[in-house]
Amino acid sequence: MASHNTTTEVPYGYITPGFPSLYWLIGPPNVVQPSYLYHIHDVWRFTLFWTIIIFEAAHLAVALYAVVIVWWGGRRPALKVGTVRGAREQGKRGKEGDTGEKDGGAVGKLKVLWMVPVVYGVIAGLEAVLAGSVVGLMLGAVYNSGGFKVSTWIPFVWSLISVLVLILSSFSIQGGL
Template sequence: MDLIRDDDENNSISANPPEGYVEPGWPALYSALHQDPQYLYQPYAIWRFTLYWTLLFYGFVFLVTGLLLLLNFTKRHPRLALLSFALWILSSLLLGLISSTIVAYALAALYNAAFLRMSTWVPPLWGAVQVLLLIFSAAANVPFFTG
């Protein structure tokens, strides 16, 4: 008895992509009004897209804050400022890798368990959610914001 169906009326999938499926290239964002939707099926593809988007968002936020760190501490301790900047960027990459891996495989498990197709718009949204969560949790620890 096969309970897993993959037809156009049901919009559900099994863990395997349909025949003829070609994995979209990154970033693969599409306009819903002008293009056909693109989907991700395999956990590795979901992880890869989520990793790229998370690193892109984390990279921007950490680069801006790292440049502020560099500008503030360069006058007093130039070598220490460069080392701090390098460690700051390295920590952002490590944090992005860890958080995107957790989120991506949780999303892949959820979508595959529910037999759903994942739009290529989901990974950038979750990358943005991770960055916003990081910013809000950091702002909660700054005395200026605690009132």
């Protein structure tokens, strides 16, 4: 049985470009030096690295936002007991001056808030390894089977697509049927 090899011919003396090897796309042809990937392993590696970087950045931005909201959310002004809302809130809190925080307010928050970016970072890393590996291997296989060389921009763009799909999937979609 004859095998059909559709892989792109790797140029003589080809050396895999170093990460990230993104090149400026706009400019005269003699100035722009494009970088290409020819091996599935390289496409997978570039996609994995870009996915880890972009997922970590997105998750840590969200974690920072959550920390700021929780930190500043506890700094609301004290309610006056003479108002209706203040009396209701005072009843929820219990005795006068009790805020319901056992560890001393801001100090208690700091004991827990430092964990938010750590947990988000670990989750982002796990998601990125899974998504980057699947997308990178699929990209490498598709481009290799078609006999195409892969620009170093392709793994970067697909990692952006992966994080956008992750963000979009975080919203609940409810139809009005």
